[in-house]
Amino acid sequence: xxxxxxxxxxxxxxxxxxxxxxxxxxxxxxxxxxxxxxxxxxxxxxxxxxxxxxxxxxxxxxxxxxxxxxxxxxxxxxxxxxxxxxxxxxxxxxxxxxxxxxxxxxxxxxxxxxxxxxxxxxxxxxxxxxxxxxxxxxxxxxxxxxxxxxxxxxxxxxxxxxxxxxxxxxxxxxxxxxxxxxxxxxxxxxxxxxxxxxxxxxxxxxxxxxxxxxxxxxxxxxxxxxxxxxxxxxxxxxxxxxxxxxxxxxxxxx
Amino acid sequence: xxxxxxxxxxxxxxxxxxxxxxxxxxxxxxxxxxxxxxxxxxxxxxxxxxxxxxxxxxxxxxxxxxxxxxxxxxxxxxxxxxxxxxxxxxxxxxxxxxxxxxxxxxxxxxxxxxxxxxxxxxxxxxxxxxxxxxxxxxxxxxxxxxxxxxxxxxxxxxxxxxxxxxxxxxxxxxxxxxxxxxxxxxxxxxxxxxxxxxxxxxxxxxxxxxxxxxxxxxxxxxxxxxxxxxxxxxxxxxxxxxxxxxxxxxxxxxxxxxxxxxxxxxxxxxxxxxxxxxxxxxxx
Numbered sequence: 001x002x003x004x005x006x007x008x009x010x011x012x013x014x015x016x017x018x019x020x021x022x023x024x025x026x027x028x029x030x031x032x033x034x035x036x037x038x039x040x041x042x043x044x045x046x047x048x049x050x051x052x053x054x055x056x057x058x059x060x061x062x063x064x065x066x067x068x069x070x071x072x073x074x075x076x077x078x079x080x081x082x083x084x085x086x087x088x089x090x091x092x093x094x095x096x097x098x099x100x101x102x103x104x105x106x107x108x109x110x111x112x113x114x115x116x117x118x119x120x121x122x123x124x125x126x127x128x129x130x131x132x133x134x135x136x137x138x139x140x141x142x143x144x145x146x147x148x149x150x151x152x153x154x155x156x157x158x159x160x161x162x163x164x165x166x167x168x169x170x171x172x173x174x175x176x177x178x179x180x181x182x183x184x185x186x187x188x189x190x191x192x193x194x195x196x197x198x199x200x201x202x203x204x205x206x207x208x209x210x211x212x213x214x215x216x217x218x219x220x221x222x223x224x225x226x227x228x229x230x231x232x233x234x235x236x237x238x239x240x241x242x243x244x245x246x247x248x249x250x251x252x253x254x
Numbered sequence: 255x256x257x258x259x260x261x262x263x264x265x266x267x268x269x270x271x272x273x274x275x276x277x278x279x280x281x282x283x284x285x286x287x288x289x290x291x292x293x294x295x296x297x298x299x300x301x302x303x304x305x306x307x308x309x310x311x312x313x314x315x316x317x318x319x320x321x322x323x324x325x326x327x328x329x330x331x332x333x334x335x336x337x338x339x340x341x342x343x344x345x346x347x348x349x350x351x352x353x354x355x356x357x358x359x360x361x362x363x364x365x366x367x368x369x370x371x372x373x374x375x376x377x378x379x380x381x382x383x384x385x386x387x388x389x390x391x392x393x394x395x396x397x398x399x400x401x402x403x404x405x406x407x408x409x410x411x412x413x414x415x416x417x418x419x420x421x422x423x424x425x426x427x428x429x430x431x432x433x434x435x436x437x438x439x440x441x442x443x444x445x446x447x448x449x450x451x452x453x454x455x456x457x458x459x460x461x462x463x464x465x466x467x468x469x470x471x472x473x474x475x476x477x478x479x480x481x482x483x484x485x486x487x488x489x490x491x492x493x494x495x496x497x498x499x500x501x502x503x504x505x506x507x508x509x510x511x512x513x514x515x516x517x518x519x520x521x522x523x524x525x526x527x528x529x530x531x532x533x534x535x536x537x538x
Binding site: 078081086143147174175178237 | 268271311313315317319320321322324348364366371372373374377408410411
């Protein structure tokens with residue numbers, strides 16, 4: 001089915017939510033309520049510069065990068081990106097349209113529905129720090145890809161059905177997420193070019209290992225927290241920021 | 255073995271945070287007759303500003319979630335109007351021309367060294383372009399509680415809720431309940447607290463934060479201000495984890511602290527309604 005991008009209204013969101021809750025409680029192979037996508041009763045149109053912003057529900061995207069590439073063509077400007085990623089109704093519409101990519105199935109072919117906020121914003125918005133672009137699988141991938149393209153591979157690595165820890169941690173601080181130089185620094189520190197994946201051994205629980213990305217990004221005690229007041233990262237190059245890094249990050253640069 | 259970790263910070267080499275309320279720096283979004291919004295920055299000749307090197311460049315950032323604009327504003331001794339680093343104009347156009355929407359954006363400003371790229375001499379905290387009305391202040395005149403309409407529709411069918419950002423708790427009012435917003439905005443502090451649920455919601459969040467990381471009355475945050483405000487009224491401290499108390503006991507003690515505060519509040523409200531009754535009924 002091909003549907004034109006729209007915004008689910010409250011009734012549409014509730015119908016989609018009911019499907020998710022039903023399948024979270026009792027997994028089944030039930031078809032998602034795709035009929036909502038083009039229904040005048042459940043949606044309102046979203047005018048975008050691209051014109052016919054069509055999304056095909058049957059095509060499967062395996063990775064977050066593929067998912068992001070697929071929806072990025074819909075967006076022509078940062079203002080459009082912000083409008084799409086700030087809308088609970090558009091985020092829910094995209095989740096429904098791309099559901100077969102963003103929800104795993106078990107061996108019996110039943111949906112394995114994850115956290116509700118991965119598909120529908122919890123309604124609390126940014127006030128709780130859970131902005132749609134951080135929690136929603138599709139909007140999260142779309143936002144970082146539109147801003148930085150393939151340079152954001154750290155956030156876009158992994159299956160289309162999940163939001164990686166990198167994506168959540170980077171998405172939590174918009175000052176980092178929006179800054180292309182910071183994305184380049186993170187890529188140079190944490191991307192394993194040889195194996196084409198994020199470097200391993202830098203995750204884990206607190207206390208975090210030396211050089212872990214949580215120690216870089218953290219807003220309370222990390223490298224970013226220590227320096228974002230006394231340095232203006234927006235006027236610096238990646239080399240200049242890297243030159244500020246203490247010893248604990250050096251092994252990542254060798 | 256744990257090696258040497260982060261650098262010490264460099265705050266000691268900077269002028270530090272600038273006052274954006276009255277003295278050092280102010281910033282304004284000006285709504286023009288043609289519908290455009292332009293940015294204006296005023297750098298005042300204070301002692302703090304005078305310490306900053308004359309050639310330090312001024313950078314203004316306006317941001318709301320994924321929308322951001324960076325402006326350059328000349329140097330300390332030769333400030334200019336804010337010029338967007340991409341469009342070269344002073345227009346605020348990444349947001350929207352409607353005040354209630356761009357008003358959610360926050361501005362911040364930095365003085366950056368001319369030679370050591372990125373090195374910041376002075377900075378401001380982030381501040382909303384358009385302040386939300388204050389409905390309750392603490393004893394020092396700082397806002398404790400703000401009020402705002404729910405433009406983003408996050409409330410769904412709820413008439414109101416309390417939301418939290420780094421600066422304040424805010425009563426978010428559903429757009430469908432316009433009269434409620436007007437009533438709350440125009441009433442005095444005690445009237446706002448007539449909504450005991452609001453106070454309870456803020457205290458619940460305060461306790462939740464306190465149980466995660468102890469809140470201090472001295473800290474410059476909404477938590478610190480609310481704690482100080484509450485402590486002044488009931489003269490009782492929030493219980494703390496001394497390592498011997500069981501988590502559920504600590505929680506129960508916090509709940510008891512909350513009940514004590516709400517009892518105080520109810521007694522004040524009873525007294526206020528008696529006074530109002532006396533005034534409206536002419537003392538009969």
